[in-house]
Amino acid sequence: MSMEYHISSNIDLIIHLYSSSSPPPSPNGCTSDYESSKPCDVIKYYVTAWSLEQTSPIFSRIISPSPRFKQPSKISYLGKEDCKLITLEDDEPLALSIVLNLLHFNSKSLPSIEGISWNTFYDIAVIWDKYDISNIIVPPWLRHFRKNMNSVGYEDWLFIGKTFQEEEGYVDLTARLIIEAGQNLSGREAIEAGPGGVGFTRHGKYIDASGWPDPVRDHITSENSDLMERLRSILTSWNLSFKGKRPLNLCTCHSSVPRYNRHSSLSDRIVELLSNESMVVSQRAHLPTTSNGGTRFASRLRDIGGAGNWQWNGSIVTLRRRMAILRDCMGDIDMRQVKHMLENADIYDLCPLEESALRVLYDFDQTIETIKGIGIDGKIVDVPLHRLIEDVKKEPWNSKGGGKKWDGLAMLGIRISGIFAVLYVLVFAIALGKGWGVKLVANGVAT
Known part of the structure; x- marks a missing residue:
């Protein structure tokens, strides 16, 4: 039996995901009356098309393409005759299920803040970027991982931060990597x-x-x-x-x-x-x-x-x-x-x-x-x-x-010496200007 994720109760779109990676460990085990002829490695997602089309222009073009392009297949599912079927490739299965739950505002189906790994969060960002999903929706784990952005092993925040338009700390991270980047690879x-x-x-x-x-x-x-x-x-x-x-x-x-x-x-x-x-x-x-x-x-x-x-x-x-x-x-x-x-x-x-x-x-x-x-x-x-x-x-x-104390005193002494030198020159110039020197000589004061 293929792996299935029931994302929405109002199903009008079925997604078939083909991937070489292993299926996610804990999908919702639900059966259906829809018999698929697809290979056993297909992973199915049951969703509402509107939720995807309103948040992603890429999904919108896939689900409702221009009339001159090939239209998605329509199948019968649980009595509904007009369910659309689309196929996706090479997305990480668990990350895709989390993204779809986010787009359907299924908060109870999302992992806890501590219950999601850094690698999975990165895969979510890859899907977010691939399908150009609107940043009106903010993944709740963003703030949790932001605090680790400067730590070794979290350098891919450069991609995540740009994907989710997280400016805080981004410039400092790039500057930090400039001075911390080295090369000591062994053969x-x-x-x-x-x-x-x-x-x-x-x-x-x-x-x-x-x-x-x-x-x-x-x-x-x-x-x-x-x-x-x-x-x-x-x-x-x-x-x-x-x-x-x-x-x-x-x-x-x-x-x-x-x-x-x-x-x-x-x-x-x-x-x-x-x-x-x-x-x-x-x-x-x-x-x-x-x-x-x-x-x-x-x-x-x-x-x-x-x-x-x-x-x-x-x-x-x-x-x-x-x-x-x-x-x-x-x-x-x-x-x-x-x-x-x-x-x-x-x-x-x-x-x-x-x-x-x-x-x-x-x-x-x-x-x-x-x-x-x-x-x-x-x-x-x-x-x-x-x-x-x-x-x-x-x-x-x-x-x-x-x-050092003595360095400070030396600088102070240099400044004081300079001030006295300037004062001496000014006094001498004033004395000459007023003719004090001539008067002193005439009075016999000078020798």
């Missing part, structure tokens, strides 16, 4: 992904991006590649500036033992950051080719090592985390102070090594200070990094004030 994982695979790794898990909207996937790919190229350029140029020598050779603080020792530690951290051990050798030979329509993150490899042609295959977030070893050496100064120190390197008596480290940190953080996300409408929106990485707001390095 086995790359082969399993398949030659048509479109995806990347995120926190060690392979994420399939083939179902995302094309403009969204292309934007994430492009922005990720552009940012990584700019960061690669910063680190590569810095690495080349050492000319194959130890970074400590740039230090000019030999006369100050404490500073030299501090910069020696800084030099070791730089070597650790740029060392071959921190990079991953290219695995291009293991990666499948891709088409232009779905650029694969897995094929995006970056040179950072220069001479050794080493590759950085991790995410921007991971690379930023590695940069923390430099931040620790520079203290808890904030970026505003760093900018001031770089603009006044002579006043702060920065040695070339210290200045180069501050410059790299500043350029690195400025590059990723804002990430360009994309909305469901295709609009590009700047997203501050602190909205994507919670720790950024707590780091002294990124705070708007504070910093």
Whole structure:
């Protein structure tokens, strides 16, 4: 006996679904006097045509096509002579039954909020998109899954959010994926992904991006590649500036033992950051080719090592985390102070090594200070990094004030000195203008 779903009591339309997947586990077991000659793998849905036609233009054209097209068959069912029969293909059976119950407002026949899986909800969105169903009807599980949208494994919210026009958090999710997308596929994982695979790794898990909207996937790919190229350029140029020598050779603080020792530690951290051990050798030979329509993150490899042609295959977030070893050496100064120190390197008596480290940190953080996300409408929106990485707001390095006490005092001293210099010039100019200097000499005050 074929599997059946009785969706409506006012039946004037029967749907036959042909699918290679298994039938849903718990259909409504109802028999009928309608004997089908269809194969046993057919799944039947008994519905009201009006409910489908009012909510979906695609269903409307299938059920009531233009007269010049072939009309649906009419059959007799439970004494009704004019029941229409349509066939559908390749829809997920359980998801289709849930969608049909939604369109008939059968709330009692719907799964509970916790009783539906993420995969089933995704299948519902696929059917929603396929038949262009009106978003006047809102699936009750939307809010439940929205709270998980930023978690690993829920990246297909990019498709679901666009399908149901859910704008909340969408831009931030795209920006988050730009900085969290990495590529550390082993040869086995790359082969399993398949030659048509479109995806990347995120926190060690392979994420399939083939179902995302094309403009969204292309934007994430492009922005990720552009940012990584700019960061690669910063680190590569810095690495080349050492000319194959130890970074400590740039230090000019030999006369100050404490500073030299501090910069020696800084030099070791730089070597650790740029060392071959921190990079991953290219695995291009293991990666499948891709088409232009779905650029694969897995094929995006970056040179950072220069001479050794080493590759950085991790995410921007991971690379930023590695940069923390430099931040620790520079203290808890904030970026505003760093900018001031770089603009006044002579006043702060920065040695070339210290200045180069501050410059790299500043350029690195400025590059990723804002990430360009994309909305469901295709609009590009700047997203501050602190909205994507919670720790950024707590780091002294990124705070708007504070910093080391002595750095603050140094800046205050520079400002006070500047004010006194300006006042001195003004007083001297006024004195000359009023001829005070001439009068003092005439009275014998000047010597």
